[in-house]
Amino acid sequence: MKYTPQIITADYLYLEGLFVRDWGIVFDTKIIAVKPYDTLIEEYPNAHRIAKIPHSVLYPGLINTHVHLEFSANKTTLRYGSFVPWLDSVIADRNRLTENCTEEMMQEACTQMLQSGITAFGAVSSFGLDLPSCIWTPQRVVFFNELIGSNPVTADQLYGNFLERFEASSLHTQSRVTPAIAIHSPYSVHPSILQKAVALAKAKQCVLSAHFLESQAERAWLEGSDGDLKAFFASAFGQTEALSNIDGFLSHFEEYPTHFIHCIQANDKELHRFSQAGHTVAHCPRSNRLLGCGRLRIEKLKELGIPFAVATDGLSSNYSLNIFDELRAALMMHHELKLHELSLWLLRSVTQDAARILGLNCGRITQGYQADFALVQLPNIPQIEEDIALWTILYTQKVAQLYIEGKQYV
Numbered sequence: 001m002k003y004t005p006q007i008i009t010a011d012y013l014y015l016e017g018l019f020v021r022d023w024g025i026v027f028d029t030k031i032i033a034v035k036p037y038d039t040l041i042e043e044y045p046n047a048h049r050i051a052k053i054p055h056s057v058l059y060p061g062l063i064n065t066h067v068h069l070e071f072s073a074n075k076t077t078l079r080y081g082s083f084v085p086w087l088d089s090v091i092a093d094r095n096r097l098t099e100n101c102t103e104e105m106m107q108e109a110c111t112q113m114l115q116s117g118i119t120a121f122g123a124v125s126s127f128g129l130d131l132p133s134c135i136w137t138p139q140r141v142v143f144f145n146e147l148i149g150s151n152p153v154t155a156d157q158l159y160g161n162f163l164e165r166f167e168a169s170s171l172h173t174q175s176r177v178t179p180a181i182a183i184h185s186p187y188s189v190h191p192s193i194l195q196k197a198v199a200l201a202k203a204k205q206c207v208l209s210a211h212f213l214e215s216q217a218e219r220a221w222l223e224g225s226d227g228d229l230k231a232f233f234a235s236a237f238g239q240t241e242a243l244s245n246i247d248g249f250l251s252h253f254e255e256y257p258t259h260f261i262h263c264i265q266a267n268d269k270e271l272h273r274f275s276q277a278g279h280t281v282a283h284c285p286r287s288n289r290l291l292g293c294g295r296l297r298i299e300k301l302k303e304l305g306i307p308f309a310v311a312t313d314g315l316s317s318n319y320s321l322n323i324f325d326e327l328r329a330a331l332m333m334h335h336e337l338k339l340h341e342l343s344l345w346l347l348r349s350v351t352q353d354a355a356r357i358l359g360l361n362c363g364r365i366t367q368g369y370q371a372d373f374a375l376v377q378l379p380n381i382p383q384i385e386e387d388i389a390l391w392t393i394l395y396t397q398k399v400a401q402l403y404i405e406g407k408q409y410v
Contacts, residue, residue, distance in 0.1 A: 003028045003406045005047040008373065009037045010058035011381055012388060015365055016352070017344055019057070019388045027371035029405040034365055053400050055381050057392060059347070060363050061119025061372030061404065062323050063354035065142075066209070066261055066282040068314025069123055069130040072109045073101040078316055082292040083215035084228040090316065091236060097316075098127065106133035109321055113312075114139060115410060116322040117374035117399040120360055122209070122259075124182050124314075128165040135175045138409050140372075142358045143169040144182035144209055147197045150190055150243055159193040166200075178359075183210035186222055186249040187229065187242060194244075198252050207259065207359055209282070213246070213270070214262035215293045222246050246270065253277065259357050261311075262287075264294045275304040280357045283349070285329040287313035295333055302345075309354040310346055323350060327393045343389035375401040 009024035015034070024037035026044050033040060041049065074097055079089040110133055113121060120140035123130055126148065134141040145166045149158035169179040181201045183189050189197075201208040213219055220227025225241045233239040250273055257278035266274070274281070283296050301308050310330050312321045327346050334342055355363025362370040377400040382388045402410035 005032060005044060006050055006406065007037070007040050007044060007047045008050045008058065008375075008403075009040075009052050010056035010375060011052075011054070012057045012385075013365060014057060014059045014347070014351075017348055019385045025058070025365060025371075025373070027403075027406050030371055031365065031367050031369050033367060053375060053377055055378045056400065057376045057378065057388060058365070059117070059374045059376060059392075060351045060355075060365050060369075061374050061402070062117040062350045063309070063358065063360070063363055064113060064118050064121040064311050064321070064323055064350070065259060065309040065354050065357055066122050066124060066284065066311035066313060067109075067113070067321060068126070068316060069106045069109055069133060070101055070126055071097055071314045071316035072105045073097050074315050080290040080292075080317075084217050084232055086291050086317065087232060098129065101129065103132055106130050107136060109315070110134075110137035110139065113321050113323070114402060115398045116324055117376070117396075117402060118321075118323055119372040119374065119402065119404050120355070120358065120362060122180070122207075122311075122358055124209070125165065125169075126184075128168060131165075131169060131172075131177075134177055135172050138176075138404050138407075140176045140178070140360060140362070140404070142178045142180045142207055142360070144180045144207070145169055146182040146184055147193060148184040148188050149193060150188050150237065150239065152190055152192070155190040155193045159196060162193075162197070163200075178206070179204070180207040180209070183208070185211040185214075185218070186244050186246065187218060187233075189243070191244055191248070191252075194249075194252055198256060202256055207357075208253070208256060209259040209261060210253070212249075212260040212263050213265040214288075215291065216265055219246075219265045222249070253279065259309075262293065262296070264288055264296055268300070271300060271304055271306065274306050279306065280353075281306060281308040282311045283308045283330065284311050284313040284318075284326070285333045286319070286326060287317040289329070289333070291317055298334060298345075299337060307349075307353045307357060309349045309357055322397070324393065324396045331390075331393055340386050340390055343393055346393065347389050371403055371406040373401070373403045374399045 012019040217228040221229035
């Protein structure tokens with residue numbers, strides 16, 4: 001469906017990491033032209049002109065590559081501070097939290113993301129309960145059907161359930177839902193079904209993600225079947241040895257670029273493998289802090305040319321899905337990096353880098369891309385262009401306007 005061409009402008013447009021003054025965009029469902037505003041109104045005299053908002057900066061729609069909607073009922077139930085006590089609380093309260101997580105709660109979570117500028121997100125779905133909300137929301141959703149199952153006795157049954165969920169999500173591409181595959185983690189997926197899932201991702205050419213080395217406890221378990229996870233696996237599953245080791249797990253992904261989540265405890269050798277294989281990373285600073293996992297070395301990722309995307313994770317390990325809350329946390333966590341350079345880097349991570357990671361034709365203000373925009377209104381016009389990215393992160397709670405495929409939703 002095409003719309004009447006419109007022209008939108010702002011004091012500044014964010015173009016490939018630069019801020020240009022008094023430019024505009026002509027668009028219908030896609031971007032038609034990006035030029036100085038005066039030029040556009042001469043070349044497109046019949047286009048509808050959207051009233052300019054003062055103190056404004058126009059960005060591509062922001063993208064959250066990793067979120068769990070099915071735990072949106074959590075507020076003060078799960079334990080924070082350390083990874084294994086949190087995991088114990090997830091196992092203890094999982095059924096109650098999922099039962100209490102209504103469709104209305106998940107829709108509200110989508111709306112909160114929308115208000116903070118998110119026009120696309122990657123939803124990691126363990127049970128398929130969030131599919132109706134992902135169909136309902138106007139945002140683009142890369143729907144990661146998650147595979148989990150470490151017991152060889154039940155692994156095939158769980159894989160069958162995973163396939164059913166994958167096929168169900170494949171029926172809703174007209175609702176901007178794209179099916180994808182998520183591997184829960186190296187310690188929770190049996191190698192036999194892991195291999196099948198990666199093969200399916202290759203065959204379907206869909207986006208693949210996996211949690212990886214989130215905590216030191218995970219590393220100790222994978223390296224020597226020891227550490228804080230040892231008692232957990234013995235108690236919960238009667239398991240005394242890890243299913244896989246780090247090298248064995250990574251070997252499954254060497255020929256297929258994968259979006260790995262967290263990677264806090266990944267060492268230089270493993271990150272070099274990421275670089276060589278074309279992998280990317282989801283960086284969830286608030287979740288990492290609340291679960292006591294540490295700090296992702298994003299400076300090392302930059303050195304190795306590994307793209308990353310700042311993401312919120314879910315409300316099982318966070319207190320909001322506002323992407324600007326997450327960007328502010330990242331700004332403070334990486335305190336040794338130069339402030340203005342980091343601000344630009346973070347904004348790139350939730351626009352063009354995130355779009356590339358999820359395989360979406362958005363995330364950039366460029367002719368031919370989807371007309372997905374987030375308009376931010378600042379308290380005042382920045383006098384120095386170098387400050388715009390920083391002020392955007394510090395002062396934005398909600399966007400002033402938001403468009404998806406040329407239609408305004410905020």
